[in-house]
Amino acid sequence: MSQFYARYIPPSAPKASSEDSRSSLKRLNTLKPPSESKKRKLEQERAGKSQNSKHDADEIAQRRDQESVEQTKSRDRGAEKERHERKKSRQERANGAVTKHEEPTAVAQDQDDGVGVENDADISSRHSKVLSRFSKSKERASRHPPTTPDEEQQPPLNHIHPDRTNIVHDLKPIPQPAVSIPERPIPTYSTAPDWLKNPLTVKHNEQRKFEDLGVGKKILHQLAAQQKEYTLPVQSAVLPLLLDREVHQRPDLCVAAATGSGKTFAYVLPILNSLRKRKQIRLRAVIVVPTRALVKQVVQALESCSAGLDVRIGTAEGSRTLAEEQGQLVEETMVYDPEEYKRQREAPIDWDTFSLNDLIDQANTKELTTNVGHVQVFLSKVDVLVCTPGRLVEHLQSTKGFNLNDVQWFVADEADRLLNESYHEWLETVLPALKSQKATEQRDKLLKQMYMDVPKRRVTKILLSATMTSDISQLLGLELTDPKLVVVEDAKLQQSNQEADIDMTDVNDKAEFKVPPQLTESAIAFKDSENKPLYLLELLHKHIFVGGLVSQEKGRKRLTNGNTQHDTIATGKDDVSSSSSENDENSIADDTSSSASSESDTGSDVSSIASDDTSSSRSSPDSASTISSKTRQSKQTASRFTKQPDDRAQSRVLVFTRSTESAHRLARLLALLQPPLASLIATFTRSSTTTDGHAKNTKSISRNQSKVLQSFTAGRTRILISTDVAARGLDIPNLEHVINYDVPPSPLIYVHRIGRTARAGQTGNAWTLVEHRQGKWFWETIGGRNSESGETKTIGRGEKLVHKVNIVIDKEKWMAPYENALRKLGEDVRGH
Numbered sequence: 081m082s083q084f085y086a087r088y089i090p091p092s093a094p095k096a097s098s099e100d101s102r103s104s105l106k107r108l109n110t111l112k113p114p115s116e117s118k119k120r121k122l123e124q125e126r127a128g129k130s131q132n133s134k135h136d137a138d139e140i141a142q143r144r145d146q147e148s149v150e151q152t153k154s155r156d157r158g159a160e161k162e163r164h165e166r167k168k169s170r171q172e173r174a175n176g177a178v179t180k181h182e183e184p185t186a187v188a189q190d191q192d193d194g195v196g197v198e199n200d201a202d203i204s205s206r207h208s209k210v211l212s213r214f215s216k217s218k219e220r221a222s223r224h225p226p227t228t229p230d231e232e233q234q235p236p237l238n239h240i241h242p243d244r245t246n247i248v249h250d251l252k253p254i255p256q257p258a259v260s261i262p263e264r265p266i267p268t269y270s271t272a273p274d275w276l277k278n279p280l281t282v283k284h285n286e287q288r289k290f291e292d293l294g295v296g297k298k299i300l301h302q303l304a305a306q307q308k309e310y311t312l313p314v315q316s317a318v319l320p321l322l323l324d325r326e327v328h329q330r331p332d333l334c335v336a337a338a339t340g341s342g343k344t345f346a347y348v349l350p351i352l353n354s355l356r357k358r359k360q361i362r363l364r365a366v367i368v369v370p371t372r373a374l375v376k377q378v379v380q381a382l383e384s385c386s387a388g389l390d391v392r393i394g395t396a397e398g399s400r401t402l403a404e405e406q407g408q409l410v411e412e413t414m415v416y417d418p419e420e421y422k423r424q425r426e427a428p429i430d431w432d433t434f435s436l437n438d439l440i441d442q443a444n445t446k447e448l449t450t451n452v453g454h455v456q457v458f459l460s461k462v463d464v465l466v467c468t469p470g471r472l473v474e475h476l477q478s479t480k481g482f483n484l485n486d487v488q489w490f491v492a493d494e495a496d497r498l499l500n501e502s503y504h505e506w507l508e509t510v511l512p513a514l515k516s517q518k519a520t521e522q523r524d525k526l527l528k529q530m531y532m533d534v535p536k537r538r539v540t541k542i543l544l545s546a547t548m549t550s551d552i553s554q555l556l557g558l559e560l561t562d563p564k565l566v567v568v569e570d571a572k573l574q575q576s577n578q579e580a581d582i583d584m585t586d587v588n589d590k591a592e593f594k595v596p597p598q599l600t601e602s603a604i605a606f607k608d609s610e611n612k613p614l615y616l617l618e619l620l621h622k623h624i625f626v627g628g629l630v631s632q633e634k635g636r637k638r639l640t641n642g643n644t645q646h647d648t649i650a651t652g653k654d655d656v657s658s659s660s661s662e663n664d665e666n667s668i669a670d671d672t673s674s675s676a677s678s679e680s681d682t683g684s685d686v687s688s689i690a691s692d693d694t695s696s697s698r699s700s701p702d703s704a705s706t707i708s709s710k711t712r713q714s715k716q717t718a719s720r721f722t723k724q725p726d727d728r729a730q731s732r733v734l735v736f737t738r739s740t741e742s743a744h745r746l747a748r749l750l751a752l753l754q755p756p757l758a759s760l761i762a763t764f765t766r767s768s769t770t771t772d773g774h775a776k777n778t779k780s781i782s783r784n785q786s787k788v789l790q791s792f793t794a795g796r797t798r799i800l801i802s803t804d805v806a807a808r809g810l811d812i813p814n815l816e817h818v819i820n821y822d823v824p825p826s827p828l829i830y831v832h833r834i835g836r837t838a839r840a841g842q843t844g845n846a847w848t849l850v851e852h853r854q855g856k857w858f859w860e861t862i863g864g865r866n867s868e869s870g871e872t873k874t875i876g877r878g879e880k881l882v883h884k885v886n887i888v889i890d891k892e893k894w895m896a897p898y899e900n901a902l903r904k905l906g907e908d909v910r911g912h
């Protein structure tokens with residue numbers, strides 16, 4: 081375009097000097113191309129100019145052309161006249177034969193007749209015919225509304241226009257077949273795969289002896305020490321499928337069973353059993369859980385049964401630095417392997433993974449230069465790894481020598497959360513690592529040389545959750561082999577299914593989350609939400625610590641309404657004014673991402689949490705401390721069954737709030753309202769700031785959480801106020817009460833929260849404070865008011881109902897202290 085314009089020089093332009101022409105060329109080159117209209121105008125101007133020069137010659141030529149046209153026209157007129165005469169005589173001959181349907185002839189005539197040769201009569205007759213046709217078609221149009229273009233193109237097969245019957249002369253319409261509208265096919269198949277539609281069901285009371293299932297002696301001994309001789313139902317179903325079977329004989333499993341039903345031992349025991357005779361340390365099992373607290377709990381479960389077995393258990397959860405974890409997972413060593421040495425020396429450099437630093441390191445390694453025939457290898461220091469998904473990915477990506485080549489067990493506990501849409505990316509790294517054939521490279525090569533099939537690598541995958549969804553897309557991504565779904569049937573359902581001969585497909589399709597049958601659920605409705613903390617206080621006094629709150633230590637001092645002494649213990653009070661409001665259920669990144677902590681505290685708190693009963697060290701699982709912890713644990717288990725009614729004063733309660741901030745505020749407020757309670761209250765959150773607003777490092781958060789849980793488990797603290805970080809999976813032995821101070825955001829979270837009590841067949845109580853404005857949602861979604869049984873679409877609780885409990889606040893007693901406490905809390909927050 082600009083080229084065209086730059087080349088254009090108007091014909092009238094004067095001849096320019098070389099400088100002028102250079103500058104004008106420059107100007108022209110910088111000019112913008114002309115618009116379309118401008119270009120047309122320029123073209124016309126140019127054309128006009130050239131026309132002037134040719135003008136005279138053109139005029140002569142035009143005149144000649146005109147003369148020849150005139151001659152041709154007069155010849156044509158003569159021919160036309162002759163044609164017209166012939167047509168007229170033809171018409172006269174055919175006179176009587178012409179019917180009233182003259183239109184086609186008239187049309188043909190119109191086409192034949194040349195314009196300008198018709199007489200007036202012809203014109204008026206044609207005019208009147210056209211008019212009559214127009215009026216006819218107008219009439220037709222008024223009778224039949226216009227059709228859509230599609231209808232016009234495709235008239236119905238059996239439809240002939242009534243007016244057309246006249247046109248087609250005595251022809252009757254051919255009978256047409258009736259139009260049949262095809263029915264929309266109704267699918268007769270289900271999209272769910274067979275294994276999801278037909279789960280393996282286990283009766284709610286199915287119990288088997290561990291020793292009858294092939295559990296090794298040493299493990300049996302440990303179980304007996306914990307008063308565990310019989311399986312829980314879910315274990316009765318799962319253990320026979322996994323225990324004492326080769327990896328190729330084991331199915332992949334999805335286990336959906338209520339909270340506290342014993343799912344952890346359902347995979348811990350088969351893993352330990354398979355490792356009890358292992359010769360070399362190899363990473364054989366990876367257990368992934370969503371939070372650090374759960375990592376520690378699973379480690380505890382493993383250690384509680386592995387005493388006497390030489391099984392190494394490691395963790396990767398981000399409370400230590402990556403380097404610290406790396407040092408505990410993998411060790412680098414030199415082994416004599418001349419073949420590999422030769423292969424490595426002759427191998428071409430892989431530029432994809434080449435690192436100059438590595439090369440320098442190698443060159444500096446003494447062994448390499450002295451020990452000819454030796455090669456560097458990385459060996460796993462652990463048999464079982466319990467980890468959070470984020471940290472697992474980090475090790476796969478950046479820990480030299482860390483891989484999943486030898487892994488035979490892959491467990492995802494709280495699987496629904498780990499596979500959650502916003503959170504499943506970790507599988508993109510882990511699944512390919514589980515497919516690697518590296519460990520069997522030599523064998524595979526040999527088999528190939530012998531023209532034999534190379535067996536596909538098998539890893540037993542186990543997914544567990546109390547709220548397992550049947551979202552197939554999530555499960556398909558895991559590439560399960562010969563999978564089975566295991567569900568525990570509840571008592572009522574089992575009976576009614578037997579009576580009605582219902583297959584389990586229906587039960588499964590309901591996708592209900594079951595609450596433990598021994599759980600009692602209650603709701604306290606109230607209108608004056610500004611007094612909510614007082615309802616909690618009344619609930620604690622009237623229904624939970626009946627007869628007064630009794631301290632377990634220091635001679636059981638009775639604490640009532642602030643008039644008694646209290647013992648002082650660590651309560652996590654330093655967390656009180658920290659603030660960060662997140663929904664822990666929905667954001668678990670902290671627990672799964674790396675810790676950048678550089679603190680070099682060598683004291684490991686990894687394997688000792690949740691209970692001061694377990695202080696064993698990970699590197700020596702069979703240590704004396706583990707054994708003594710078992711003894712204490714079994715004592716505690718025994719005391720569970722000998723509790724007297726008076727012991728209600730020693731109850732413990734886990735209170736759930738919606739955010740870290742409200743957990744700390746509530747703890748402070750309760751302490752201000754009833755100072756003797758202060759030492760018995762603790763908070764359990766993912767608090768990331770200290771009282772002075774500084775960020776805490778991951779290690780100190782983790783250590784603080786561990787302390788808080790130990791204290792609560794041991795009964796030194798009695799009221800634990802927590803966010804949903806404690807909602808899933810935490811096993812706090814003998815916890816009697818859970819209170820939803822803030823209504824849970826979903827039925828799923830409700831199920832997990834209340835599942836912290838009534839575990840392993842014990843009784844328990846769940847209380848929910850329901851503000852007036854939340855009542856409708858609560859009863860419809862969680863409480864099941866509209867159903868006789870109390871069930872909702874999501875939560876199944878058999879015939880049980882959520883009880884309505886009425887609580888009246890003693891305003892005279894509480895109002896003044898409450899106002900004082902609120903004022904003090906305000907001052908605390910403002911930093912006075």
Ligand SMILES: Nc1ncnc2c1ncn2[C@@H]1O[C@H](COP(=O)(O)OP(=O)(O)OP(=O)(O)O)[C@@H](O)[C@H]1O
Pocket residue numbers: 307308309310311312315337338339340341342343344345545546808809810811813835836839840
């Ligand atoms: N066979 C058994 N006999 C007695 N108690 C058992 C047995 N198996 C497990 N338990 C105990 O049951 C409790 C709950 O077990 P576990 O934590 O495995 O439940 P869960 O099904 O994983 O719960 P959640 O879904 O809440 O994570 C634990 O205290 C555990 O020690």
